[in-house]
Amino acid sequence: MQDVGYPVCTLGEVKNRADLVIFWGCNPMHAHPRHMGRYSVFARGFFRERGRRDRTVVVVDPRKTDTAKLADLHLQVEPNKDYELISAMRAVLRGHELNVDRVAGVPVDIIYEAVEACKKAQFGQLFFGMGVTMSRGKHRIIDNAICLIIDLNAYTKFGLMPMRGHYNVNGFNQVLSWLTGYPYAVDFSRGYPRYNPGETSTIDLLVRGEVDVMMNIASDPGAHFPQRAVEHIAKIPVICVEPHQTPTTELSNIIIPTAFTGVEVGGIAYRMDGVPLELKKVVDPPEGVLTDEEVFKIMSKKIDEML
């Protein structure tokens, strides 16, 4: 993503303007249930008064998901062949002919149809999910997708946006970017920030067994990481800053419970389009339970004393 730039817009733009929406490797019907209703497909926008009837929906997914079922066009790509499909679409867009029957399992007729729909759109938006980022090629696929969007902008307006899973994934990328210049996977071990996914990214470090202590903050790698990464987590001392019992807390040495941000304590979070919103405190946390911020402030002081 850092190699090619990142054409974005807010979800409000999508709601008011988008007449073509692509969901690539994501299933908002289940993972982001109100996304289509509030922002992308069914929402009635300023220039899209009729909601769904004013929009074309394209889904790229190896499975016939519930999102794919309501799409106008479903490109049933073979697993791990997203990069090929994007390259084929870019080739078609540039006027090349595909001399095969299928690319990445998708009949070329459907690829032509999808590219034509993209070119005809007044305002298109590509949403991509873990199906893209977890396929073979990982962030290189996104690079290629961004290039597709750049190519499409020769014909019409087009943007893309990652479908963020947790509510403040984007917030962390924003905060880390303004502190270090890099969005994630930052290595401070040489005294200055370095960024090289594959070398300084969590799963690769765990699989290679390079880290010797892990502090896990409000997430559950024990349930979601590959087996070999979890095996290393089981071997090293683990600290969990986490309110709930999870598979990861079962592997940990220290559990520090905290209050729920957005329920028991306020704070700022960034929406998937980069709009910061203020979370509210609705009820009090259980007696004596500290917030994440308080825990890290105390820890920071203690570290200062030890260094």
Place this chain on the structure above:
Amino acid sequence: MVEIVKNVVCPFCGCLCDDIEIMVEDGHIVGTRNACRIGHAKFMHFEGSVRYTEPLIRENKKDDFKKTDYDTAIEESARLLVESKLPLLYGFSSIGCEAQREAILIGEKIGAIVDNTATV
């Protein structure tokens, strides 16, 4: 008396729906409006989940946890992190930006790897 808190931002997914209404009775959440099923579950806190309210600690992963206080738990965590050759700070995606900033600054002090769920 059920009190309704309006315009609450849902802390579940990246959509951050900001039109949620929460029904609060005696300091407990008893219902939600406008939230999707997942957001509703986050506020209502079901899933038979176990909530920790006190820090827990154990030396050996095969032992049972012992209850401790925040001071000891945080002190011991700080010691582990400072003594480590290459610590990893991971997660971050379900906390506020203010707390993220504090934790990243800790990472800088101790020469850690700082990474979030976007890495997956």
